[in-house]
Amino acid sequence: xxxxxxxxxxxxxxxxxxxxxxxxxxxxxxxxxxxxxxxxxxxxxxxxxxxxxxxxxxxxxxxxxxxxxxxxxxxxxxxxxxxxxxxxxxxxxxxxxxxxxxxxxxxxxxxxxxxxxxxxxxxxxxxxxxxxxxxxxxxxxxxxxxxxxxxxxxxxxxxxxxxxxxxxxxxxx
Amino acid sequence: xxxxxxxxxxxxxxxxxxxxxxxxxxxxxxxxxxxxxxxxxxxxxxxxxxxxxxxxxxxxxxxxxxxxxxxxxxxxxxxxxxxxxxxxxxxxxxxxxxxxxxxxxxxxxxxxxxxxxxxxxx
Amino acid sequence: xxxxxxxxxxxxxxxxxxxxxxxxxxxxxxxxxxxxxxxxxxxxxxxxxxxxxxxxxxxxxxxxxxxxxxxxxxxxxxxxxxxxxxxxxxxxxxxxxxxxxxxxxxxxxxxxxxxxxxxxxxxxxxxxxxxxxxxxxxxxxxxxxxxxxxxxxxxxxxxxxxxxxxxxxxxxxxxxxxxxxxxxxxxxxxxxxxxxxxxxxxxxxxxxxxxxxxxxxxxxxxxxxxxxxxxxxxxxxxxxxxxxxxxxxxxxxxxxxxxxxxxxxxxxxxxxxxxxxxxxxxxxxxxxxxxxxxxxxxxxxxxxxxxxxxxxxxxxxxxxxxxxxxxxxxxxxxxxxxxxxxxxxxxxxxxxxxxxxxxxxxxxxxxxxxxxxxxxxxxxxxxxxxxxxxxxxxxxxxxxxxxxxxxxxxxxxxxxxxxxxxxxxxxxxxxxxxxxxxxxxxxxxxxxxxxxxxxxxxxxxxxxxxxxxxxxxxxxxxxxxxxxxxxxxxxxxxxxxxxxxxxxxxxxxxxxxxxxxxxxxxxxxxxxxxxxxxxxxxxxxxxxxxxxxxxxxxxxxxxxxxxxxxxxxxxxxxxxxxxxxxxxxxxxxxxxxxxxxxxxxxxxxxxxxxxxxxxxxxxxxxxxxxx
Numbered sequence: 034x035x036x037x038x039x040x041x042x043x044x045x046x047x048x049x050x051x052x053x054x055x056x057x058x059x060x061x062x063x064x065x066x067x068x069x070x071x072x073x074x075x076x077x078x079x080x081x082x083x084x085x086x087x088x089x090x091x092x093x094x095x096x097x098x099x100x101x102x103x104x105x106x107x108x109x110x111x112x113x114x115x116x117x118x119x120x121x122x123x124x125x126x127x128x129x130x131x132x133x134x135x136x137x138x139x140x141x142x143x144x145x146x147x148x149x150x151x152x153x154x155x156x157x158x159x160x161x162x163x164x165x166x167x168x169x170x171x172x173x174x175x176x177x178x179x180x181x182x183x184x185x186x187x188x189x190x191x192x193x194x195x196x197x198x199x200x201x202x203x204x205x206x
Numbered sequence: 207x208x209x210x211x212x213x214x215x216x217x218x219x220x221x222x223x224x225x226x227x228x229x230x231x232x233x234x235x236x237x238x239x240x241x242x243x244x245x246x247x248x249x250x251x252x253x254x255x256x257x258x259x260x261x262x263x264x265x266x267x268x269x270x271x272x273x274x275x276x277x278x279x280x281x282x283x284x285x286x287x288x289x290x291x292x293x294x295x296x297x298x299x300x301x302x303x304x305x306x307x308x309x310x311x312x313x314x315x316x317x318x319x320x321x322x323x324x325x326x327x328x
Numbered sequence: 329x330x331x332x333x334x335x336x337x338x339x340x341x342x343x344x345x346x347x348x349x350x351x352x353x354x355x356x357x358x359x360x361x362x363x364x365x366x367x368x369x370x371x372x373x374x375x376x377x378x379x380x381x382x383x384x385x386x387x388x389x390x391x392x393x394x395x396x397x398x399x400x401x402x403x404x405x406x407x408x409x410x411x412x413x414x415x416x417x418x419x420x421x422x423x424x425x426x427x428x429x430x431x432x433x434x435x436x437x438x439x440x441x442x443x444x445x446x447x448x449x450x451x452x453x454x455x456x457x458x459x460x461x462x463x464x465x466x467x468x469x470x471x472x473x474x475x476x477x478x479x480x481x482x483x484x485x486x487x488x489x490x491x492x493x494x495x496x497x498x499x500x501x502x503x504x505x506x507x508x509x510x511x512x513x514x515x516x517x518x519x520x521x522x523x524x525x526x527x528x529x530x531x532x533x534x535x536x537x538x539x540x541x542x543x544x545x546x547x548x549x550x551x552x553x554x555x556x557x558x559x560x561x562x563x564x565x566x567x568x569x570x571x572x573x574x575x576x577x578x579x580x581x582x583x584x585x586x587x588x589x590x591x592x593x594x595x596x597x598x599x600x601x602x603x604x605x606x607x608x609x610x611x612x613x614x615x616x617x618x619x620x621x622x623x624x625x626x627x628x629x630x631x632x633x634x635x636x637x638x639x640x641x642x643x644x645x646x647x648x649x650x651x652x653x654x655x656x657x658x659x660x661x662x663x664x665x666x667x668x669x670x671x672x673x674x675x676x677x678x679x680x681x682x683x684x685x686x687x688x689x690x691x692x693x694x695x696x697x698x699x700x701x702x703x704x705x706x707x708x709x710x711x712x713x714x715x716x717x718x719x720x721x722x723x724x725x726x727x728x729x730x731x732x733x734x735x736x737x738x739x740x741x742x743x744x745x746x747x748x749x750x751x752x753x754x755x756x757x758x759x760x761x762x763x764x765x766x767x768x769x770x771x772x773x774x775x776x777x778x779x780x781x782x783x784x785x786x787x788x789x790x791x792x793x794x795x796x797x798x799x800x801x802x803x804x805x806x807x808x809x810x811x812x813x814x815x816x817x818x819x820x821x822x823x824x825x826x827x828x829x830x831x832x833x834x835x836x837x838x839x840x841x842x843x844x845x846x847x848x849x850x851x852x853x854x855x856x857x858x859x860x861x862x863x864x865x866x867x868x869x870x871x872x873x874x875x876x877x878x879x880x881x882x883x884x885x886x887x888x889x890x891x892x893x894x895x896x897x898x899x900x901x902x903x904x905x906x907x908x909x910x911x912x913x914x915x916x917x918x919x920x921x922x923x924x925x926x927x928x929x930x931x932x933x934x935x936x937x938x939x940x941x942x943x944x945x946x947x948x949x950x951x952x953x954x955x
Contacts, residue, residue, distance in 0.1 A: 040659040044652070051648050056707045057626050058640045072286075136258055162262030163269075169287035171245045171259045243714055249571055251716075254564040256912045256921050294716025301711050305701045309723055313690045320682050324674040 071184040075167040082134060082142070082156035093131060093155060099205050100179040103153070104133040104165055107141040109173040115192035116149045122198065123152035127205055132156040135165055135173050178204060231271070238267055238277055241294050242284060251294065332397050335385030336476035338378040342429070343466040345375040346459050353459075357452045364440070364448055368455070372440060376433045383426050386475050387417045395486050398477040399423060405488035405889045407860040415499045416489045421623060421639075422475035424502060428619075429469065431510040432462050439514050439539070446535055453521030454514070460653075461513055464646045472639045488889035491861070497557035501550060508547025509580045509615040514539050515587075516612035519605050520654060524661045528601040533594030536608075538951050540591055543611075544584045545944040551577050552937040563895045563910045565830075565925045567933070570720045572627045575699045576618030579692055583611040586688035588944075589681045596743065599678070602664055603685070609654040614696075616647045626703060673745045680738030687731045694723045725782065732785040732818065735811050736792040739804070754792070761787035772826060783822055789815035806950065810943025816936035820929045827928045834919040845873035848924060854881075861887040863896075866911045866920060882911040882922070906930040 077090045094100055103119060105112040123130050132153035134142050139158070146156075159165055168177060169188070178187040178201060187204065189197050239253035244260045252260045252267075263284075270280050281293050296302045349371050356365040386399070390413045395401045403420040404413060417423045436458040443451050469475070518536055522528050554577065559567040568574060587607040590600050621627050624640025672678035698715045705711050740748060748754070765784040769776060793812035796803050831848070833841050841848045851867040864884045871877050883896040897910035908925040 036659060040655065043655055047648065047651055047655070051644070053704050053707050054620070054626065054644055055641070057703045058624055058637055058644065060626075060706055136262075161265050162258055163266050166262050166266055166287065171288070241716070241718060243716070249569060250564065254566070256914075258915075290711065290713045292714070294714050295718035296713050296715050301705060301709065301713065305697060305705075305715065305719075306723075308697055309690060309693045312693045313686075313727075316686045316689055320686050323671055323682070324679055325671050326674050 071180075071182075071186050072169070074179055074183050074185060077164060077167055079157040079159070079164055082132070082139075082158055088157075093157070094179065094183055096129065097181055099128050099181065101128055101130045101201070102133060102168060102177040102179065103130055104135050104159075104168070104170050104173050104175045106135045106137045106173050107145040108137065109135075111192040112145075112174045113149065115174055115176075115194070116152070118193055118195070118198050119152040120150045122201065123154075125202075125205070129154045133159050133164060133168075135159050136162050180204075234277075235267060235271055238271075238280055239264060241281070242267075243292050243294055245288065245292060329394065329396060331385040331388040331392070332394065332476050332478060335382045335389070336474070338382035338385065339466065339470060339476070342375055342378040342382065342433070343463065343470065345371055345378065346463045346466060349375065350456060350459055350463075353452045353455050357449060362448060364451060368452075369440060372433075372437045372455075376437050379426075379430050379433045383417075383430055386423055386426060387414055390414065390417050393486065395484070396479050396482040397475075398479050399475045401479060401483050401486045403489050404486040405860065406485060407888065408489055408494075409859060411496075412489060412494050412498070416493065418502050419489060419493045419498050422469070422473045424506075425465065425469050425473050426475055427502065427506050428510055429462065429465050431506050432458065432465060432513055435511055435514045436462070436517075439518070443535065447525065447527065450518075450521050450525050450527050450532075453524060454518045457517035457520050458513060461517065461650070464649075468639075468642050468646065472636070472642055485889075488860075488887075490890065491885065491887045491892050491894050492561060495557060495561050497553055497561070501553040501557055504546050504553060505550030505577065508543055508545075508550045509577065509612075509618070511539075511543040511546060512580055512584060512611045512615055515543060515608045516654070519608035520657050523605055523657055526661070526663060528594075528605060528662075529598045530595060533591050533596075533598075533604070537588075537591045537595055538948055540584065540588050541944050541948040541951070544581075544588055545941050545948065547577075547581050547584060548937060548941045548944065551581060552934060552941075556934060559930075560897070560899065563897050564923070565897070565908050565910075565927065570698070570715075570717045572699050573618075573622050575695045576614075576621055579618065579695055579699075580611045580614045582688050582692040582695070583607050583614060586685045586692075587611060589684045589688075593678055593681055599672075602662060605658060605662060609658065613647070613651055613654070616643070616650060620644055620647050621699070627699075675741060675748070676746050677738065677741045677743050680734060680741055683734050684738065687727060687734070690727060691724060694720060698723075725778070728818065729782050729785040732782075732789045732815065735814065736789040739807055739811065740792075753795070757791040757795070758784075758788055761785075761791060769826075779822065779826065783819065786815050786818040786822065790819060806943045806945075806947035808943075809946065810940050813936045813939030813941075813943060816932060816939065820932035820936055824927055824929050824933065828925060830923060830925045832921070832923050834914055834917075834921050836919050847871045848922070850920075850922075860889065861885045866922075868909060868922070870907070870909075870924065878907055880907065880909040882909045884911055884913060901931055903931060904928065 074090065074094060078087050079090070079093075080086070081088055101122065105116075119130060122128060130152050132155070134156055136159065142156075157164065165171070165175075168175075168185070170177070170190075172190070174192050176189040176193050176197075177185050180186050187200075193201075236253055240251045242252040242263060244250045244252050244255040244257060244263075246257055246259045247255045250260075252263045267280060270283065275283075281295075281297075284292050290296070290301075296305060298306055349368065352365065352368055352371060356368060359365070386397075389397045389400050390404055391410065393400065393404060393406050393413070395404075399420060399422045403416055403423075408416065418427045436455060439458075440451060440455060443454075515536065518539065519528070522532050522536075551574075554574070555567040558569070559565070587604065590604050590607060593600050594604055620640070620643040624643060625636065626640060672682065698719050702713055702715055705713060737748070737754075740750075740754075761784045762780070764787055765780050769780055769783070789811060793808050793815060796808045797812065831841075831843055833848075835841055835848070835850050837850050837853055839850050841850075847870070849869045849871070851869055854865040854867065856863045856865060862885070864886075865881050866883075868880045868882070869877060870880060878900055880898040880900060882898045885894050885896060887894070893913070895910050895912055897908055899909075900907045905926055905928040908923075908927055910923050912921040912923075914921050
């Protein structure tokens with residue numbers, strides 16, 4: 034009798050393990066930091082790309098609009114792909130796109146902008162990548178959406194595409 | 207015979223070249239960097255990696271150490287930005303009680319089973 | 329093309345032979361003849377032959393760069409050196425599964441040949457259970473992981489082999505490792521067979537011991553080779569990272585070591601029978617579980633093969649079929665013999681073996697829980713956490729000191745009942761260990777108390793086993809060497825950890841970097857072209873504070889297919905320490921980033937594991953000659 038008890042406990046335990054592993058197979062194993070809780074934008078000081086003057090983060094995000102922070106670099110190939118979509122988004126009056134130039138050579142960055150266009154109301158210099166860390170990013174390109182309450186509500190890792198642009202547009206409405 | 211053995215071994219150690227890390231600060235910083243996962247690498251810590259991401263993290267950790275942040279505060283900062291995944295040492299919280307305690311419980315259980323099977327008298 | 333067809337049909341034949349073998353064996357089982365039907369031997373041999381032919385066909389396809397074969401296409405390239413074309417056969421998912429089947433069929437053949445004195449029904453049942461596993465793998469390969477898929481039209485060139493795998497260790501690490509943990513399948517099958525026959529006894533213990541030893545020795549060496557490879561190849565000077573795939577090879581090793589110790593009891597008397605069966609089942613189950621974790625894509629690791637959900641589900645179901653089968657047989661058939669002398673006197677060698685098992689199971693639970701807990705947590709509450717080295721160190725290190733002490737005292741106890749003899753020498757050794765440790769560590773500012781306890785315990789084991797080695801009395805050579813090897817292992821790792829040092833700096837050609845009265849001089853850069861990569865070799869001259877000079881030449885390799893850049897460290901090994909130098913490109917700069925490490929006693933880490941295996945080997949050969 035005791036044996037049957039033990040056996041059933043073991044069987045149940047292993048069935049549980051099976052179910053967990055089965056479900057685990059369907060979960061993606063690549064880690065994407067997801068934003069469950071809306072985070073505040075970090076407080077920082079950054080150098081403006083054009084004026085070379087340090088600005089406070091509060092001044093950058095002062096208007097009552099949606100902000101998009103796009104992390105890019107001239108050496109980043111997927112950034113070229115997503116750039117036209119950023120140009121398209123920049124036409125929208127209710128969005129302001131802030132560019133974060135990540136670990137880049139300033140001359141090359143200027144050439145990039147001249148060649149592909151400037152969707153950014155403002156570009157910040159992040160020469161050592163520490164500003165990107167403040168935003169919880171880890172590479173280029175990454176795009177973050179900030180709502181009118183100054184909270185980061187969505188993050189896209191990798192270049193944006195038509196689908197993500199639609200998603201952004203629906204959030205902004 | 208035994209004394210000979212002891213001398214031999216002690217000699218070996220005295221002869222070892224030692225590059226002592228005199229700076230306690232360096233050890234402290236390295237300890238932290240070894241506990242942070244490089245998110246764009248395959249299974250490397252920030253300490254071991256020379257990637258862009260790792261370099262940025264190293265600068266931030268440097269800055270925070272200069273600002274007298276404690277080890278736990280630095281980890282908290284990174285967890286807030288990137289989630290628990292970035293720190294190798296799983297902290298003890300409601301998600302990880304089982305993780306830390308289950309092996310110890312099993313150890314005690316094993317001990318109990320073993321004691322039951324042992325005879326202590328003649 | 330022809331090789332491909334031969335390979336594929338050989339596999340199918342192998343599978344058909346499995347069914348044939350099952351049929352013939354079941355008939356022979358019911359046959360009252362005392363000897364196993366000769367035909368079974370022939371069929372097994374033929375099955376093995378077909379698997380070998382299939383394996384050789386795949387190698388041939390690689391050597392011929394037959395890119396029509398999908399596996400060759402995915403993992404090879406015309407410019408790959410011939411050595412890596414051959415050896416790369418098992419550096420991928422499909423090829424390594426062929427290796428699995430090869431070891432499975434080889435071991436059952438050898439088992440049948442070498443077990444002629446064993447009861448016939450037991451041997452046949454072992455064969456049947458093993459064939460079950462073999463059938464499972466044949467089906468897995470043929471349905472989800474066929475190494476002989478043909479691509480049409482034939483690609484002109486392949487995708488190449490990952491440069492990290494292009495290392496001589498690829499030739500021996502997987503085969504030896506597989507002989508170890510795939511070899512444990514025979515223990516699984518044999519113990520299930522023995523349970524149904526109520527044959528778990530002293531006689532069976534003596535018989536199964538050599539299979540446990542064979543599996544254990546190969547597994548130990550296989551794991552060691554993996555660590556050596558990581559140390560030489562990965563470029564950051566570590567050799568164990570508590571990576572899930574490493575953990576997955578360590579877990580069967582822990583249960584196998586525990587089983588090995590239990591068998592020392594079982595070969596003398598019929599005791600601990602249930603536990604031995606459980607360990608036997610668990611070892612292979614952990615191997616299968618490891619295969620699942622590594623090949624299904626459920627875990628993220630640098631070692632994992634390309635993932636595919638279909639494969640994952642197949643192995644998962646296969647794994648759990650085996651688990652439920654084993655559990656079912658255990659609960660249905662196992663009878664705990666009342667005569668089992670299961671209660672041991674507390675001071676006896678039997679009880680010290682139980683203590684070994686107690687600790688081993690604890691270590692196993694730490695590694696197992698650390699590895700799979702993130703999966704459970706992710707599924708149940710969608711939280712992703714990392715479980716890294718700090719977790720394992722914190723939970724394992726405190727238990728090592730008492731474990732080492734038990735390792736020193738246990739073998740001194742007699743069977744059944746004992747009193748500790750020669751207490752004086754033990755006390756002296758204990759004092760020497762502590763004093764020695766204290767005098768070494770007091771100059772080093774480190775977690776003093778913790779390391780003192782741990783290192784003293786290791787020294788204690790070291791001295792007690794060393795004394796035994798020099799004593800002229802009869803000793804159990806294999807056990808002493810193995811325990812001595814382990815003490816050396818712990819000492820080497822601890823001192824390596826405490827005394828290692830590293831310098832990281834950016835340096836230009838022609839520059840000198842000074843530290844601690846030593847100097848690194850970046851002499852020059854040399855560029856070389858090899859068949860499938862270009863390399864930049866840095867020539868460095870390092871002078872230490874005593875004026876001793878060493879020349880190191882780390883390399884940066886730029887491979888052509890796939891386009892990957894790797895850093896190859898240059899390591900100078902001496903008895904006392906390793907000097908380790910690795911070089912990395914700094915983006916957009918003429919500077920190079922270098923890491924120079926001095927790592928004391930690295931060589932002893934490997935030597936000690938070899939000693940450990942040597943202990944096992946000696947026991948294996950003693951076993952043979954005593955028959």
